[in-house]
Amino acid sequence: MVFNKNEFKANLSARLRRQYGKDISQANKHDLFDAVSASAFELIMPNWMATRAEYEKKPTKKLYYLSAEFLMGRALSNNLINAGIKESVKEVLKEMNIDFDMIEDEEPDAALGNGGLGRLAACFLDSLATLDYPGHGYGIRYEYGMFEQRIEDGYQVEYPDNWLIHRDPWEVKRSDLSVTVKFGGNIAYGKTPDGQPRFYIENAEEVTATPFDMPIIGYDTKTVNTLRLWSASSPNGFDLQLFNNMEYNRAVERQNSAENISRVLYPNDSGPSGKELRLKQQYFFSSASLQDLVRHYVADHGTDFNRFASLHAIQLNDTHPVVAIPELMRILIDDYNVGWDDAWDVVTHTFAYTNHTILAEALEKWPIEIFQRLLPRIYQIVEEINRRFVIELRQKFPNDYDKHEHMAIIHNNMVYMAWLAIHACFSVNGVAELHTELLKTSELKDWYLIYPEKFNNKTNGITQRRWLLNANPELAKFITDRIGHGWEKDLTKLKGLEKYLDDEESLNEIIRIKMENKQALAEYLKHSQNEFLDPESIFDVQVKRLHEYKRQLLNIMHIMYLYNRIVEDPTFDTPSRTFIFGAKAASGYRRAKSIIKLINTVAERINGDRRVRGKIRVVFVENYRVSVAEKIFPAADVSEQISTAGLEASGTSNMKFMLNGALTLGTMDGANIEIFEEAGKENGFVFGMHTDEIKKIEAEHSYNPQTFLDCNPALAKVVEQLVDGTYDPTHQLFKELHDSLIYGVEGQRPDVYYILGDFDSYCKAQESIAKAYSDKKGWARKTLKNIANAGKFSSDRTIEDYVRDIWHIEKVITK
Numbered sequence: 001m002v003f004n005k006n007e008f009k010a011n012l013s014a015r016l017r018r019q020y021g022k023d024i025s026q027a028n029k030h031d032l033f034d035a036v037s038a039s040a041f042e043l044i045m046p047n048w049m050a051t052r053a054e055y056e057k058k059p060t061k062k063l064y065y066l067s068a069e070f071l072m073g074r075a076l077s078n079n080l081i082n083a084g085i086k087e088s089v090k091e092v093l094k095e096m097n098i099d100f101d102m103i104e105d106e107e108p109d110a111a112l113g114n115g116g117l118g119r120l121a122a123c124f125l126d127s128l129a130t131l132d133y134p135g136h137g138y139g140i141r142y143e144y145g146m147f148e149q150r151i152e153d154g155y156q157v158e159y160p161d162n163w164l165i166h167r168d169p170w171e172v173k174r175s176d177l178s179v180t181v182k183f184g185g186n187i188a189y190g191k192t193p194d195g196q197p198r199f200y201i202e203n204a205e206e207v208t209a210t211p212f213d214m215p216i217i218g219y220d221t222k223t224v225n226t227l228r229l230w231s232a233s234s235p236n237g238f239d240l241q242l243f244n245n246m247e248y249n250r251a252v253e254r255q256n257s258a259e260n261i262s263r264v265l266y267p268n269d270s271g272p273s274g275k276e277l278r279l280k281q282q283y284f285f286s287s288a289s290l291q292d293l294v295r296h297y298v299a300d301h302g303t304d305f306n307r308f309a310s311l312h313a314i315q316l317n318d319t320h321p322v323v324a325i326p327e328l329m330r331i332l333i334d335d336y337n338v339g340w341d342d343a344w345d346v347v348t349h350t351f352a353y354t355n356h357t358i359l360a361e362a363l364e365k366w367p368i369e370i371f372q373r374l375l376p377r378i379y380q381i382v383e384e385i386n387r388r389f390v391i392e393l394r395q396k397f398p399n400d401y402d403k404h405e406h407m408a409i410i411h412n413n414m415v416y417m418a419w420l421a422i423h424a425c426f427s428v429n430g431v432a433e434l435h436t437e438l439l440k441t442s443e444l445k446d447w448y449l450i451y452p453e454k455f456n457n458k459t460n461g462i463t464q465r466r467w468l469l470n471a472n473p474e475l476a477k478f479i480t481d482r483i484g485h486g487w488e489k490d491l492t493k494l495k496g497l498e499k500y501l502d503d504e505e506s507l508n509e510i511i512r513i514k515m516e517n518k519q520a521l522a523e524y525l526k527h528s529q530n531e532f533l534d535p536e537s538i539f540d541v542q543v544k545r546l547h548e549y550k551r552q553l554l555n556i557m558h559i560m561y562l563y564n565r566i567v568e569d570p571t572f573d574t575p576s577r578t579f580i581f582g583a584k585a586a587s588g589y590r591r592a593k594s595i596i597k598l599i600n601t602v603a604e605r606i607n608g609d610r611r612v613r614g615k616i617r618v619v620f621v622e623n624y625r626v627s628v629a630e631k632i633f634p635a636a637d638v639s640e641q642i643s644t645a646g647l648e649a650s651g652t653s654n655m656k657f658m659l660n661g662a663l664t665l666g667t668m669d670g671a672n673i674e675i676f677e678e679a680g681k682e683n684g685f686v687f688g689m690h691t692d693e694i695k696k697i698e699a700e701h702s703y704n705p706q707t708f709l710d711c712n713p714a715l716a717k718v719v720e721q722l723v724d725g726t727y728d729p730t731h732q733l734f735k736e737l738h739d740s741l742i743y744g745v746e747g748q749r750p751d752v753y754y755i756l757g758d759f760d761s762y763c764k765a766q767e768s769i770a771k772a773y774s775d776k777k778g779w780a781r782k783t784l785k786n787i788a789n790a791g792k793f794s795s796d797r798t799i800e801d802y803v804r805d806i807w808h809i810e811k812v813i814t815k
Contacts, residue, residue, distance in 0.1 A: 001043060001222075003088045009096065011039040024096060030166060032098060033106035036089065037076055037169035041215075044083055048215045048224040051814045055134055059300070059311055061809045063128065063135035063802075066289055066324060067317035068282065069118025069265065070125070070139050070227060072110040072214070073626030075170040076103075078466050082130070082217040108163040109625045111145020112229070114265060114584065115545040116460075116652045117356055119626070120431075121317055123463040123652075123795040129218030129225045130465070130489060131799060132811040138289035140281060141171075141212050141229035146265040149584050149623040154600035156585055156593050171212045171229075178210045179291040180235070181284050187376050192337055199334050201377055207258045208233045209288035219465050219488060222814040230288045234258035268588040276370050279323075283375055286324035294331055303336050309349035313807040316425070318356045319364040319417040325351055325424045326381040334377070340384075352427035352806050354458070355418070356649050358435065358443050359549065363418040371415050382420065386410045389423055396450065407446055422447045422454070427806045429458045432650035432671040434691065442695070458802055459671060460650040461795035464491050467656045471630035474513045475660065479787075482506070492791035497784060507780040514637070514661060514783070521635035531619050533578050538773050541662070542640035543582035543624055543632055546592040549647040552583060553737065554755045555640055556599050558762055559606070559618055560718045566612050575770050578617045582624030582632065594737055596620070601727045629653075633660045637779075638685075638769060641666035642762065644753045646691035648672075655793040661783040663772075665765055667758070671793070678789040683782040685772075687765035688758040705741060705751040708759065715759050 015035040016022050022031060055062065080086035090100045113119065121137065128135030147158035185204030192198050209230040216225040237255025242248075260277060261284050269275045297308060316322055325347055332343040357363065372379040386409040393404045405411055409419045422428050422444065428451070430436030436457035440448040448455050469476045469488055479487060483496040500506040518535035525531040533539075542555050559579055565572055581599050585592035603618035621628060639657030641648075641664055648670035658664060658675055664684040666672040668691070676684055689697075697703045709716040722738040723731050736745055744750040751757065773779055791797075803809055 001047070001083050001085055003043070003085045005088070005092050008039055008043070008089070008092055011042055012036060012096075015039055024098075029103055029106045033076070033103040034166065034169050036093070036098075036103055037107075040076070040080060040083070040085070040089065041169060043085065044079065044215055044217060044224060047217075047222045047814060048226075050222060051224045052226075054812055054814050059307075060134060060812060061311050061313060061807075063133065063807050063809050064289070064293065064312060064314045065121060065124060065135065065137045065317060066286060066314060066321035067118070067121040067137065067139050068285070068320035069113030069115075069317075070110075070121045070137055070229075071113025071115070071118030071626060072122045072227075073466065073630070074104070074107045074109055075214075076107050077470050078126075079170070079215070079217050081470050082126070082219040082465060084220060107627075108165075109627050110168070111161040111163040111265070112139065112142055114146050116650070117318060119462075120460055120652055120795075123461065123466075124799060125216045125225065125227060126219075126463040126465060127461075127795040127799040129216045129223045130221060130463075131796060132218065132221055132223045132813055133799065133803060133809055134225070134812050135799075135809070136225050137216070137227040138285060138292075139227070139229050140262050140265075140285045141231045142265045143231075143259075143263050144265075146584065147587065151596075151600055151620060151622050154597045154604065156596045158587050168212075171214050174211045174213055174228075177292065178208050179288050179295075181207045181209050181232075181287045181291075183207065183280060183283070183374055185376065187380060196337050198337070199377060199380075205254075205257070206235055207261060207284065208235045209284060209291075211288075211292070223812075224814070228289070228292070230262065230285050232258050232261035232284060266586065268586075270588040272367075272370065274588075275367065276374060279366055279370060279374055282320050283323050283327065283378070286321045287327050289321075290324055290328050290331055294328075294335075298336075305332060305336070305338055305342070305346050308346050312350055313809060314351050315802070315807070316351060316353045316421060318354060319421060322353070322364075322417040322421045323375070323378065325420055326378045326385065329381050329385075330377055333381075348424055349426055351421075351425045352429070353421040353425040354429050354431065355435075355439060355444075356431060358438055358647055358649060360443075363416070365414040365416045368410065368413050368415060379415070382409060382415060385420065385424070403446060419447075422451065426454065427456060428454045429456050429806070430649065431458060431460045432674065433457055433459060434646070434668075434673050435649040435670060438646060438691070456805055458798055458805075459674060459792070460652050460655070461793050461798035462652055462655045462659065463795045464488060464659065466630075467633065468659055472513075472517065472634040472660050474516060475634065475787075478506075478509055478513060489796065490791075491794035491796065494788050494791050497788035501781055501784055501788075504777075506784065507777050510661065510780045510783055511776060514635070514780075517634035518637075521631050524631050525619065525621070529619075529622060533617065533619065534576055534614070537576035537578045537617070538637050538769070539578050539580060539635055540638040540640065540665075540769075541580045541582075541632060541636040541657070542642070543580070543621070543629065544651075544653050546583035546585040546589070546596060548591060548595075549644050549753050551642045551644060551753055551755060552581065552599065553595050553753075554642055554758065554762060555579070555581070556595070556602055556618075557715075557718050557755065557759065558766060559616070560602055560721060561714055561763065562616060562766075563602075563606050563609075563612060564714065564717060564721075566615055567609075570611075574615060575773055576615055577770075578619060580619050580621060580632065580636075582621035582628065584624060591736060591740065594734060598722075598727070598734055598737065601733075605727060629656070633657055633662070636660065636662035637773070638662060639664045639666070641669070641672050642688070643667060643669050644758075645669045645689055645694055647753075655790070658786045658793065659790040661787050663769075663779075663782055663786060665769065674792065678792055679786045680789075683785045685765040685768055687761040689754060689761075694754065703749070703751070703754070703757065705756040708756040709742075712760060715756065719756075 012035045015038045145161040148161040182204035185201040188202045211228045214227040234255045239251045243251035269278045332338040487493040522533040633656045639662040641654045645667045650671045667688040722734040
């Protein structure tokens with residue numbers, strides 16, 4: 001991209017005048033951020049338009065990624081890096097006495113996702129554009145995201161994440177492409193002009209879906225793809241008559257109802273109204289996206305849909321968009337008079353499904369009552385899909401009535417979305433080797449027996465552009481100085497760093513870079529949370545969604561154990577450690593919120609105790625998000641990946657930590673296994689039961705957590721401290737956590753996630769960390785070994801795997 005310094009300055013000044021009526025001397029930080037972003041956008045726009053034009057020149061198969069989340073993070077730096085103009089922009093701003101870092105911090109994180117699923121979607125879009133593949137995203141433009149997390153008296157408190165309080169300079173509203181999505185109503189039957197039967201919906205609630213487009217800029221290429229996000233509104237949401245009758249609330253009821261659809265990511269669905277809103281969200285963006293695709297196809301190719309599947313690959317990112325399957329059937333059958341068999345042929349050659357979980361509760365299912373009332377025609381279509389599928393099951397398994405029952409898409413008064421996806425999609429993939437094997441041999445075994453050709457593995461990946469080049473520039477320079485450029489688009493080139501494993505100067509440089517990153521994180525937390533961290537200490541980090549299977553509880557219980565040991569034995573020698581947590585718990589997830597309260601309660605006690613000062617500190621990072629993650633990953637020494645073996649599908653934070661030189665403390669679970677294979681177990685710290693051990697215990701029903709308490713008094717003391725008043729004088733705050741370990745709660749057996757069973761092994765691994773860290777050069781060598789072997793975990797490799805095995809799309813070079 002050609003960068004003209006004077007033109008950029010002129011654009012920046014003009015933007016400030018037009019938008020704010022100010023010159024540079026009067027502009028505040030936000031004004032400057034907006035003007036810089038808008039000026040950069042002007043430079044990027046020609047490539048965006050050229051990419052669209054290139055795609056229009058001749059029909060070519062494109063990938064469409066449907067996801068409820070796209071955790072994009074801040075756009076400014078990432079876009080400037082990918083466009084190749086960040087240093088030029090910084091230089092111009094410096095000449096104008098504008099601090100780039102200052103205006104970068106003005107950008108809010110786009111509140112469009114929560115965890116690994118959403119961040120994976122963002123990395124995939126980055127890789128698709130970088131590799132010149134025609135691939136676009138579809139999702140929801142959430143007004144408030146999930147929530148802004150604040151910690152008050154140790155508790156998580158949710159506030160609106162008002163990321164759109166100012167305009168987003170990186171989006172373009174496309175009102176001309178709005179579509180209508182219908183909910184409720186009743187099914188009517190009629191005939192087309194040529195006498196064909198036709199179903200349609202009467203008396204439905206109509207919601208307008210308006211698209212907002214974001215550019216997805218490839219690195220070192222002219223390709224700029226699109227993320228299209230839908231915003232909900234009502235076409236007739238304001239009733240003037242009611243307003244004039246002074247019934248002000250009723251006058252805007254329809255508008256509020258419509259706007260609620262795109263208001264918040266993952267609304268609390270513990271009650272029927274929450275479940276209904278979630279299903280509305282999923283149908284809303286799935287229907288809008290398919291209407292958009294079909295409209296474009298018909299404009300180019302007419303109503304013969306024989307070529308649709310050859311021009312569209314639609315990847316369903318988990319079960320959230322699976323309702324797109326019956327929706328495409330509805331559009332083809334009801335709107336374009338395609339026969340059932342022909343429509344089904346299109347659907348089954350268009351959709352592919354990514355499974356992201358082994359947890360049964362995360363495989364979505366909807367009560368029939370809600371599904372049928374909200375989406376009557378869609379339910380009718382799902383019924384017919386299910387009827388035909390059950391006939392198949394009866395033919396394949398004539399007398400296996402149990403199999404007919406539990407594999408049916410509709411049973412137990414529920415609609416099972418994962419079953420619908422597996423039946424209808426031409427590909428079903430897991431996201432790590434172990435995860436895919438467990439799907440095939442255990443969780444989805446019956447489905448694998450029917451459709452073995454559909455199942456395949458695609459180990460997740462991350463983009464090195466954001467997570468190394470942008471987040472850790474000093475380490476990026478270290479790499480380039482030694483192996484040259486090229487790794488930015490081919491991460492396997494990092495293997496060339498292995499020749500420096502015994503190079504004294506390189507190891508010293510790794511130590512220096514890590515220390516600078518730790519100092520930067522300490523400085524950030526001092527200003528943002530008034531936390532004082534010692535950069536000389538081990539930064540032991542666990543940042544991810546708060547869920548019981550991820551075992552933040554195991555981490556904090558070890559900290560309680562370590563605290564007891566230091567207090568009881570003043571001669572106990574241990575290196576100084578800082579334990580860093582960052583996590584949001586779903587608003588309706590009570591026990592997860594209790595774990596956050598426990599972490600903060602323990603932190604308050606330990607951090608205020610002079611006896612352990614300089615030896616141990618606990619920090620909970622408030623409102624964990626992408627921009628904070630970019631500070632945390634480069635600073636981490638230890639990467640906590642401690643999920644119960646067999647329950648983490650893949651993980652992606654483990655890859656970001658590895659790429660930034662943190663050593664993995666983990667179970668043999670998800671992508672941890674592949675990380676240990678690439679870097680060597682000796683360059684990480686493995687602990688805990690393996691998946692096959694856990695499966696054997698569960699098959700034999702032989703797990704007794706009391707056994708571990710009886711043989712480990714130190715562990716028994718930690719568990720008792722949850723309720724004995726040590727951390728809570730009421731003895732009630734953490735009683736449910738205590739009881740979940742000892743007795744089981746809500747009908748579950750005790751210690752579902754084997755925290756007590758793995759506790760001793762975890763403590764020994766932590767002792768190994770303490771010993772290894774005392775050898776600074778040895779630790780630096782392990783760090784460099786991890787970085788050098790992180791090449792497999794680029795999302796570029798993952799995308800190439802999808803292209804080769806599932807999507808079969810071809811590169812399109814923008815000229």
